[in-house]
Each structure stands twice: as C-alpha cells, then as structure tokens.
Amino acid sequence: MADGSTPPRRAPTMRDVSRLAGVSPMTVSRTLAAPARVSQETRARVLAAVDRLGYVPDRGAGSLSSRRTGFVALIVPTLTNPNFADTAAGLTAVLRPRGYQPLIGVTGYSVAEEETVLRAMLSRRPDAIVVSGMHRSSRARDLLARAGVPVVEIWDRPEAPIDRAVGFSNYEVGRLAARTLAGLGAARIAGLGPERIGEVRDFRGEERLRGFRDGLAEAGRADDLVLHHGRAAGAFAHGAEALAELVARGGAEAVFLVSDISAFGALMECQRRGIRVPQDVRLLGFGDFEIGRQCVPRLSTIAVDPDEIGRRTGALLLGLLDGGAGEPAVIDLGFRLLLRESTG
Amino acid sequence: MADGSTPPRRAPTMRDVSRLAGVSPMTVSRTLAAPARVSQETRARVLAAVDRLGYVPDRGAGSLSSRRTGFVALIVPTLTNPNFADTAAGLTAVLRPRGYQPLIGVTGYSVAEEETVLRAMLSRRPDAIVVSGMHRSSRARDLLARAGVPVVEIWDRPEAPIDRAVGFSNYEVGRLAARTLAGLGAARIAGLGPERIGEVRDFRGEERLRGFRDGLAEAGRADDLVLHHGRAAGAFAHGAEALAELVARGGAEAVFLVSDISAFGALMECQRRGIRVPQDVRLLGFGDFEIGRQCVPRLSTIAVDPDEIGRRTGALLLGLLDGGAGEPAVIDLGFRLLLRESTG
DNA sequence: GGGAAGCATGGTACCGATACCAAGGCAAGC
DNA sequence: GCTTGCCTTGGTATCGGTACCATGCTTCCC
Structure with missing residues (x-):
C-alpha cells in the first residue's frame, strides 16, 4: 500500500x-x-x-443526495449467541437482494453501551432500525422514538412498542415452562436465570424467569428455587455454575433454564456429578439451539425460530420502506414446546 | 411513524x-x-x-468531504461459528473507541457471494478491509488488491498475502494434529474435514486436513482414512455424519476433526453408538471452542485465540490508518496443543 | 515600538452522487 | 402542417459536512 x-x-x-x-x-x-x-x-x-x-x-455520496442510505441498523446484545447470529443472517438474506446493508451494533447486554452504539448507528442515518433487548426506560428509547425512521423491536412482545415489534412473549415462555414441569409430577421444581441487578442485564431472560415464577404460583408450587445467577444466560458456564448452586441448595427434580446454552452447561455439570438426566433430574431449556438437538440426551426446549424472526422483520421493513404503512404493529411468532429426552 | x-x-x-x-x-x-x-x-x-x-x-456527509468514512469492512464466512463472532467482537472492541464502525459482510462460504459482498462493502468506501477465507484465485482478490486501502487477511497465513495478514498456518495445525495422534500409539488414524469441490468451500478447513494428510505421510502412516465429508465444518451435524461414515469404513482409534464443532458432533455420535471416548476412540479437535471446554469428556484441541486475532488486527489497522507503515506484513499468532480428556 | 507568532473564528469551495427541470428529436393524431 | 407527447439526454442546484485559507486580535520579544 x-x-x-x-x-x-x-x-x-x-x-x-x-x-x-x-x-x-x-x-x-x-x-x-x-x-x-x-x-x-x-x-x-x-x-x-x-x-x-x-x-x-460511492453510495455515501449518493445517499447524501437521495436522502436514503440503504443502511438498516441492527442492534443486538451479542453475536456469540447463535440465535442472534441466525436472526442477523435471516434479516440479511431478505434485505441484501434489495440493496440494503445491515449495520450491526453489539451492546454486550450493557445498558450504557446501548446508547453509545445507537448514537454511532444514528450518525449513519439508517433507513430503518431493528433492536433487540432494549431497556424499557433507557434514554436510548427516546432516541429511537425520535429517529424518524421505522423501528422494529425483535425477540420480544413489548407492552408498549416504540413502533413495530416482531417476536414472542418471553413471559409466556416462562409460564409454559412452569406448567410443563409441574405437569411432569416433579416434587421440587427450579428455575435458573440471569441476575436482575447491575448495568449488564439480559432483559428477555429475566422476563422468561419472571413468567416461570408466576407460572409456578399459578400451579400452586413453591418458588423458592427460582435462582438468579450470573449475568447473561448466554454462556455454557452459566448453566454449570447455576446448577452447582442449585445442588448446594438441595437440588431439584425438574429444572428450567432460560437458555439452551445454560441448559447444556447444566447437563454437562450433571454428567460430571453423576446426576442422571432425566432419571434424577429433568431439564428444560429455551431456544431450540442446534446444540440441544445434538447432545445426549437431547434437550427438551421451548422453540422459537431465530431465522424466521429475521426474515419476517426484513419483509416488514421492505413493506414499510416501500411506503406501505398498513402492516400490523406487532407480529407475534409464538413458540412451541419440544419434549425430547432431557425431560424423560 | x-x-x-x-x-x-x-x-x-x-x-x-x-x-x-x-x-x-x-x-x-x-x-x-x-x-x-x-x-x-x-x-x-x-x-x-x-x-x-x-x-x-451525519457522518456520511462528513466522509464525503474528509475522504475518510470511518468504516472498516469485515468479511467472514459466517457469524454462526462462534470463532468468527469472537473475532468480530475483538476487532470491534479495539476499533470502536477510536471512532471506527465495523461493516460486516457474510459470504456463507460461497465463492460467488464473496464478490457480491465485497462490492457492497467497496461501495461504502471503507478505510480498511479485513477478510477471512478468501479464495486464493478469485476475482474478489483483484478487487481487494486495487481497493487502495489497507487489507488484512485473517485466520490464515497466506503464502502471498494481498497486503497484510494476521493469523496462523492452518496447514501446520493439521501436521501437528497428525504428529500428535501418531504419538498416541493408535493403530488406525483418521482425519475428517470438508469437501474440496463445489462453489461452497471452507478453504481453511481444507488446509488443516491437507496438513494432516502430509503429517500422516511424514509419520509413515496410511492416509486412507482421511475423509472429506459435507460442506463447511462449522455444523455439529457434520461431525456426527462424518463419524458415521468413518464407522462404516471400519472405524479408527484416533480421529482428528478440523473443527471443535464437528468434534463435538462426533463425540455425541459416539455416545449414541456406545463408543467410549477416549477408551475406544480418541478425538482431537481444533479451535478451542467454549463447547469443547464444557462437554464431557472435555475435548483435546489445537487452540487459537479468535478474540486476539480480532484485537491484533484492530491494533495493526489503527497503526496503518494513523499513517504508520512499518508494521510487519504477516503476524503469525501461532496455536497450541491442549490435551484434555478426549485423547485419554 | 514594530513585526512575528499564535489564537479563535469565519468564508468559500468542494467531496460524488441524485432530484428536478429543460430541451431536442421523432412519431402519432387531428 | 402543426400540436401533442413520449423517449432520451443533459444542465444545475443541492445534500451536510470538512479542508483550506483568510481575517482580526492579542501577546510576546528583541
């Protein structure tokens, strides 16, 4: 050079x-x-x-004149979680053929980073913004509301969407998990999820655990084994450590983990400790990650379709960007229970 | 809105x-x-x-005048492979504080997509370009060479770098794998990696398997169990299917898989078939993925540091973008053997 | 005391595309 | 024959910033 x-x-x-x-x-x-x-x-x-x-x-020059940059901002907590990577892939697959370029921002689950990243995105004047895991009351929300372009919240079904939303109810996922485990006839039921304090927070994981707690209550079960452990639920180690803590508290016969990643970590911890799954403890995860389909025993889980979230979001945006406005404000893609070996 | x-x-x-x-x-x-x-x-x-x-x-407007966009293009085969996601994270961590914005392009291991994606990037006039897995003789290489900005190839140590490179020798990884398994005293040794035909190709995986084959030859071992199976090695299922094929061909006592992802898939297939690891078969992977540290038994692997590749690349670029030119053309970060339980 | 140097600020001309309007040429219609 | 209108092409004025140079003052020092 x-x-x-x-x-x-x-x-x-x-x-x-x-x-x-x-x-x-x-x-x-x-x-x-x-x-x-x-x-x-x-x-x-x-x-x-x-x-x-x-x-x-030079599209930068063209954008200045046409007032359309062709950028679509995508803000996610992490790309290490394969579900967000899949969503990004689905979104890209729909948008790129139409000339749009995703602009990916990663917050690391940090509320402070959220605003920094969003400002960096806004300085590129995206034609639309897609966000996941935004804090419900952050300043970032104000920035979004004033951005003057379509905003789509994904991976959640917010009570009061900023603009549009494509996702599902994390709270209801948790309730279904509680009902499911209660129905298995287990005596002691536990739920393991992320902490609810500090600046680094996994809001959707918290929602699932909140739903789980309420679900236990509805089923007339004790909720003293709903544990908040560690930061985001996206690491294998999280599940292993959470399970260790659970054992220290007396263990359980059925456990919900707010992510398949954690659930896999918990499964491995069980193997290390000689705890048999599902005979001694039944495990239920969330997300239907590839790893849950491959491991032994296969993980029971509550499945969502990350790629589909990306594609539907892309399709929604194409409609909006073409001038349409009639699309529904909230698209709920739902979820479904997949019972495999880990619950017996 | x-x-x-x-x-x-x-x-x-x-x-x-x-x-x-x-x-x-x-x-x-x-x-x-x-x-x-x-x-x-x-x-x-x-x-x-x-x-x-x-x-x-509006940075777009500013860029037009200053002739610096603040974009750094990053082209990778996939983000679903956590190693590339980690590299992206490391690169971002170094560049963002200095005002640079990564622009991520994903090729899906496709040679044709490579050029499409690169053109989309070039139309944004990035200040630098980082690529992984570029085909050695594609038209995309010409575009890169003419781009007029620093280009860094990562995750490899090319014979003839386009400009700069940060990575390690995939070929030598394969040779080390062969020496290692030969040293374990196994009678039949196998290597499982991606196919070498078609438009969708994992060139770095191929390199590792090529080095493995040569390593076997150097150790005086037969290489009839070096199998090319499926597309990219980045999916769990790949390892499971490859292992099934290996068993159909008579099996082996020690197996190298060109990715920990495949190795994990193979490990699970062994569990399903009642093949004990490491007693019946020893497994060696590549990459030191999180999953290999968590699973039971833990995977022996040849480790590289994806995050470090990203950070070093970022640091190199910051130097180049500040006008420096004295940095070495090729930074070899090497790799190291981690023997854990899966090799006994 | 006078010129050099430095600081804070402003004016102007772009960067490389597109939006918008105008104009020339030619065929069709009355 | 002349108007009307379509097709194709070109000219001009931006889009929202920054590079570069100029300007008016103050300060410093021989």
Missing part, C-alpha cells in the same frame, strides 16, 4: 466513467439506477466503461 | 446548531472534531445547542 509503487490512485468517479463513455454523468447514474430509462446502445457503452475502469459507485 | 401525528421532521443539521449557538457552522464542526481549538465559552454554547436539538452529526 504505502510502498510508493503506485501513486495513491483515487477510485474512479462517475465523472470518469461519463467521460470515457462520452455521455453525461446523469446518464451514467441512470444506467446504473434505472437501466430501462436509457437506450440500449448508450447503456452498453456506459457499462463497458464501468467495467473497464472497475468503477464502484 | 407514518401516523401523521408529527410532520416528517428532518434531523437537525450543523447549520441549525450554529444558528442556535450564534456561531458559524465551521465552529460547530471544530467543537465536535477538535474541541481544544475552540474557546471554552464558545464550546459550552455549542454543546448546549447540540444537546437541545438532539443533534447527531
């Missing part, structure tokens, strides 16, 4: 292409954006020039 | 801020970009106006 072998050649511009093709810059612009509005002959000449120069349009 | 309650208010511009603060737009620009060059008093007035209007600068 900086070796002086080549002068710091600037990328060719539309003007360069237009000169080579013997047309005006406007005609080049049209050729690329609306080929049908240019004569066949001219189009061929322009495209030849584009090819020869290796011209790639 | 489109409910008509508010006129489609445009985001405030620097001009709006300057009027409210009673200064020129240039002074606003300076206040935000180089606060030290503005008097204390003026700065306070400007910042107050910024705050009151909720002004967020």
